[in-house]
Amino acid sequence: MMRSLGEVEDEISTVESLQIDLGTIRAATDNFSDSRKLGQGGFGAVYTGQLSNRLDIAVKRLSSNSSQGEVEFKNEVVLLARLQHRNLVRLLGFCLEGVERLLIYEFLPNSSLDQIIIDPVKRANLFWDKRHKIIMGVARGLLYLHEDSRLRIIHQDLKVSNILLDSDMNPKISDFGMARLFDLNQTQAETNRIVGTYGYMAPEYAMHGNFSIKSDVFNFGVLVLETVSGQSNNLFRMGDDLEVLISYVWKNWKEGSISNIIEPPISSGSSIEIERCIHIGLLCVQENVARWPTMASVLLMLNSHSVTLQVPSRPAFFMHGGIESDMSSMQDYNLRVSEIERSSSKSNLISKNETSMTEPYPR
Missing domain, CATH: 3.30.200.20 (Phosphorylase Kinase; domain 1)
Structure with a gap:
């Protein structure tokens, strides 16, 4: 239990x-x-x-x-x-x-990953080898929490601000205040107490309170796409359109326009490796929860290019571009989060990625 x-x-x-x-x-x-x-x-x-x-x-x-x-x-x-x-x-x-x-x-001298992503100067020096090291390290840390430690832990609040970086840019997962402890033979559970960060919460968790080790997989997918693109997982304007990062990546991946996702600092990296990371990130944020991989599968896909990747379905909360979108699931998600925020306003159960807040260590 x-x-x-x-x-x-x-x-x-x-x-x-x-x-x-x-x-x-x-x-x-x-x-x-x-x-x-x-x-x-x-x-x-x-x-x-x-x-x-x-x-x-x-x-x-x-x-x-x-x-x-x-x-x-x-x-x-x-x-x-x-x-x-x-x-x-x-x-x-x-x-x-x-x-x-x-x-x-x-003490970890390179602060948190979000502080690098939102800083144009620091981000310009975050070349592909460092980004790939961060992605791989986070994947190994999550696999340890899910399967390799003597406990089974669901982090519940994995995001770029909770990834700290040491002097060699090795990533360290932090902030375990919202974590949940599972029995080793347990795979999922339900709760009425929704905690986490808007934009990172897996859809079945945010809307129904269902969570499992795969809830962290969704968070990991978002983190991968943020790390590759250098964009935070929130609304941003691209020309005349208002975009959500996951949708923007999905559309460009479908159209074969990978260069629109990759920012210049990493363009000199291995194109095959970069595209594979984007592909794996999209597999982790698919609309169909049953198709999300486990972290063991994710690490295998990251380590071995001989492993064939499935074709991902469209992501959860997909926006077609601009203001007119297929927003039914997004509206449900927003309504659910609004209800949680109203009922939890005094206890701060929801945090909202405020970039004006500088907090390079766990909350």
Whole structure:
């Protein structure tokens, strides 16, 4: 039976060895000095610091008035203390003293993937070899969560802002506050508590509350298309048309206009490899949920060019271009998200990809 990690808060006692006293963190961050602040988000601020052994750290300081942050805090500690993989962010410790709730992570100097994608200068230096490394690393991290760890984890909020990058541009999946723990023989579940980010939530989850390990596959597909195209997964104007990234990629792929999807910084990469990644991304966001691959299949397709790829069907929430669109499923999706936002406005269960918010570490 599936249980929310927020329901196992008593397990935090099993990770007491990771507890760090508040004085140590105050010293490391110059008492949470503004000069040390990396970013500010809905659940608190993130600071950089250095421990006495000269280890660089990132400290997430949850705001005292965030009840949802309390749940996410416990989820993060309990889960990351039990998982180890080179493509998952490493939790170094936590602090619970008075009103302070602090999460201490390894410091990753290249911030998050979304901060690179929205910055024209940084994006121009993100050549294909780096983008391919990011895609492969995220795929390996997800496969570990779904099949290779001693737990079965559904992340539920995989997106470019939750992919952190180390000094060698190796990706680390972060933000496990919304994750769900499955039994190893469990494949799917239902919930009335919808959490995630608008534009990333799989359709059957956003509209019906049904989720499975393939919900993460949909998110991964969106992330792949964003990484290849350098475009965020939201509405953008292309000439006179208002486009959604997934629809824009699908139309150009169908027409054989791959060059319209690929931005100049990666045009010198392997065209076969780039096209294959786009193809795999589209397989992950198809309208037909039953045809979505597992992460094991995705990694096999990414690793071996001898594996024949199926022809994807059109993506979920497909827009034909311009304002006049086949919007029935999109309207249902938007109505569902609106209902969730109204019922969850006080607890911030839905986050909306606000590019004005700088938060390079987990919420």
